[in-house]
Amino acid sequence: MTSSQDELLPGTRRALLHRIAVAQAQGRAPSLVAAVVRDGRVVWHGARTSVDGHGPDENVQYRIGSITKTFTAVLVLRLRDEGRLDLVDPLEKHLPGTPVGEASIAELLAHAGGLAAETPGPWWERTPGSLRPGITDVLGDQPLLHPVGRRHHYSNPGYALLGALVERLRGAPWEEVLRREVLDPLGLGRTTTRPEAPYAGGWAVHPWADALLPEPLEEYGPMAPAGQLWSTTGDLARFAAFLMRGDDRVLSMQTLREMRAPAAPVEPADVVDGVSYGLGLQLQHRDGRFLVGHSGSVPGFLANLTVCVEDDVAAVVLANCTSGPLLSLLGADLIRVVAEAEPRIPEPWRPLREVDASVLELAGQWYWGTSPFALRVTADGLVSLAPLSGGGRRSRFQPNGDGTWTGLEGYFAGELLRAVRRPDGAVDHLDLGSFVFTRQPYDTTAEVPGGVDAEGWRGAV
Template sequence: MTASFDGLLPGTERALAHRVAVAQAEGRAPSFVGAVVRDGAMVWSGARSCVDGHAPDADTQFRIGSITKAFTAVLVMRLRDEGLLGLDDPLERHLKGTGVGEVTIAQLLGHSGGLAAETPGAWWERSSAELRPELSDVLGERPFLRTPGRSHHYSNPGYTLLGSLIEAARGVSWEEALRSEILEPLGMGRTTAQPVAPHAGGWAVHPWADVMLPEPSEDLGLMAPAGQLWSTAEDLGRFAAFLAAGDERVLALASVEEMRVPAAPDGEGEWEGSYGLGLQLVRRGGRTLIGHTGSLPGFVAALWVSVEDGLAAVALSNATSGPLTGVVAADLVGIVAEAEPRLPEPWRPLPEVEVDEELLSLAGPWYWGTYAYGLRIGAERGVVLEPLRGAGRRARFRALPEGGWVGLNGYYEGETLRAVRRADGSVSHLDLGSFVFTREPYAPADAVPGGVDEAGWRGL
C-alpha cells in the first residue's frame, strides 16, 4: 500500500477553522491566526478578525515575545558546536565584568541561574530601552534571587546576558548573527527585529467592556534577545520544521535534541511541563510538545511541535491578554493528530553492512538478576535494551568506534554497555555501568557479582 497526502481532509480543516474562530471570539481578540505544519510543510492556515474582510494571513507579522528565546538559544548552541564555548563554562570566561559570572551558560539557557525574572525599575516591556543602556541596568543591585543551579526560575535578564555573549563571541550584533546564521538559511525572510508591513497592530482589550486601545511597541534594546522579534505563521512554521528535524546549515539534529531535554528541576508551580535549553516542554493530550510561548504588550503567541506526530502548530494574536494561544496551538496539533494520525514508516530490514553474526549473537533475552530484558539490534549497529515485563529501564545505545555502546537516554544516558568475553572468545555477560546481564538468571557458572548459592534454585 502506498499513500500520498498533500493537504488535510475537509473535516479536519473545518475543525481547525472552528477552533481559531472560537479562540478569537472567546479570547476577545482583534485578530487571531493559526497554522499547522505536517512533516515539515505548512498544510493549513486560517484567521479570524473583528474587521470584516480584513483578516490577517500567514504572511502577516505579529510580535512573538519570548519565542525569541528559542532563536537566541540556537545561536548559543552553534557557538558550543563550533568549540567556542562549553555549556558548563562560567559566563565570566567569555563575558567579563557582569557581576554574575559564576553562572554557567547552561544555567542561563535553562533558567536555572537563580537570576531575577525581570529587570529592576520600570516595566521593561513598556518602557524605553534608554533606561537600560548597560548590563548593570538590566541586572540591578540584587541580580540573584536563588542559588544558581538549584531550580528553575524563569529569567528574562538571563537571555540579555546570552545575547551579549553572542555579540562578544561573534563580533557582530545579536540581530546580525540571528539573520545570517538562522533566518537566512531557513528562508525566514519575514522574521525581523522591527515590524515590516503587513503587520498587526498591538491592542489592549478592556477586561469588562468591549472596547480597546493601542499598546506601545518599544524597541527592547539590550533585552531584545529575550523577546524582540516579529514573525509570521509561515516563518514560524519553517522554524518548527527545524526544531523537529534539525538542519545542518543551522544546527545538527543531535544538538536540537539536546535542547529538547529538561535542563533543571522545575520550580514549584512554575510550569505544567519542563524547560530545556531555550525550549519549553509540556504534556498535552497525552503527547509531548516542545517549543515556546510568548507575549509582549499587545501580542500573545505560541509555537508547539509534536516530534512523534510529525506535527507543529502556530497561534498568533494581537491582544495583551485573553487569547490562550498556548492552548490553541496545542489543540490544533491534537485535532490533526487524532483526525489524521501519522502513518508509520514501512518496515524495512537493516542494511546488510550493518549486521554481522557477532552482533546478532548478542540479540535476545538477558537477565539482570531475575529481571528479564531483551536486547534488540537497531540501525547503524545501535542496540535497544528494554524490560520484557513490568516496569524497567529502557534505553537506546549508540555504537562506539572502539567497541561497545553508549547510552542515549534515561537512566543509562552516557553509560557504557560492553560485551565481556571469556578466554575462548565467547560472551560471558554484558556489563552496563557495573550492572551484569547474563543469559540465564543466576546460573552457577555466570559472572554474577557476589556469586550464586551453590545449592541452586529450590522450592519452599
C-alpha cells in the same frame, strides 16, 4: 516550505477552524492567525479577525515576544558546537564584569541562574530601550534572587546576558548575527527586529468592555534578545520544522535533542503541571504528549509555537492582544486535533543493510538477576535493551566503534554497554554500568557478582 490546504481531511480542517474561532471569540482577540505543520510542511492555515474582509495571511507580521529566546538559544548552541564555549563555563569566562558571572551558560539558557524575572525600573516591554542602555541597567543593584543553579526562575535579563555573550564572541550585533546564522539559512525573510508591512497593530482589550486601546511599539535595546522579534506564521512554521528535523547549516539533530531535554530544577507545582524547561525551550506533558516550543507575550501581542516530535506535528498561533486567548493551550489543542484525527503513518519497516555477526549474537533474551530483558538490533544501527514485560529501565544504545555502546536515554543514558567474553571468545555476560546480564537467571556458567548458591534453585524449605 511547501503548503497545501488539501493534505488534511475536511473534517480535520473544520475542527481546526472551529478551535481557533472559539479562541478568537472567547478571548476577544482583534485577530488570530494559526498554522499547522506536518511532515515538515504547512498543511493548514487559518485566521479569524474582527475586521470584515481583512483576514491576515501567513505573511502578516506579529510580534512574537519570548519566542525570540529560542532564536537566541540557537545562536549560543552554535557557539558551543564550534568549540567557542562550553555550557558549563561560567558567564564570567566569556563576558567578564557582570555581577552574575558565576552562573553557567547552561543555567542562563535554562533560567536557572538565579536572576530576577524582570529588569529594575519601569516595565521594560512598554518603555523605550534607551532607558536601559547597558547590561548594568538591565541587571540593577540586586540581580540575583536565588542561589545559582538551585531552581528554575524565568528571567528575561538572563537572555539579555546571552545576547551580549553572542555579540562579544561574534564581534557583531546580535541582530546581525541572527540574520546571518539562522534567519537567512532557514529562509525566514519575514522575521525581523522591527515591523515590516504588512503587520498587525498591537491592541489592549478592555477587561469589562468591548473596547480597544493601541499599545506602544517599543524597541528593547539590550533586552532585544529576550523578546524583540516580529514574525509570521509562515516563517515560524519553517522554524518549527527546523526544530523537529534540524538543519546542519544551523544546528544538528543531536544538538536539538539536547535543547529539548529538561535542563532546569523543577518546582513542585511544575511537577503537577508537567512543565519544565530545556535549553531555550519550554517543555510540557499534555494529553499524553511531550510538547516543546515557546510562548511569547508583549504588550499588544501573544504568540505560541508548539512542537510534538513523536507525532511530527507543530502548531503556530499569533494574536494581536495584550491578554485574552490562552495560546499555549490552543497550540496543544491544534496538535491534538491533527494527531488524533489523522494519526501519523509509520515509516515502512526496513531490514538492516548489513549484519554484523558479533552484534547479532547478542540479540535475544537476557536476565538481570531474575528479570527478563530483550536486546534487539535495529535497522538504524542502534541496539535497544528493555524489559520483556511491564515498566522498567530501558534504553537505546549507539555504537562507539570499539564493540561497546553508550546509552541514549533514561536510567542508562551515558552508561557503557559491553559484551564480556570468555577466553574462547564466547559471550559470558553483558556488563552495563556494572549491571550483569546473563543468558539464564543467575547463570552458573557466567560471572555473576556475588556468586550463585552452589545448591542451585530449590523448592520451598
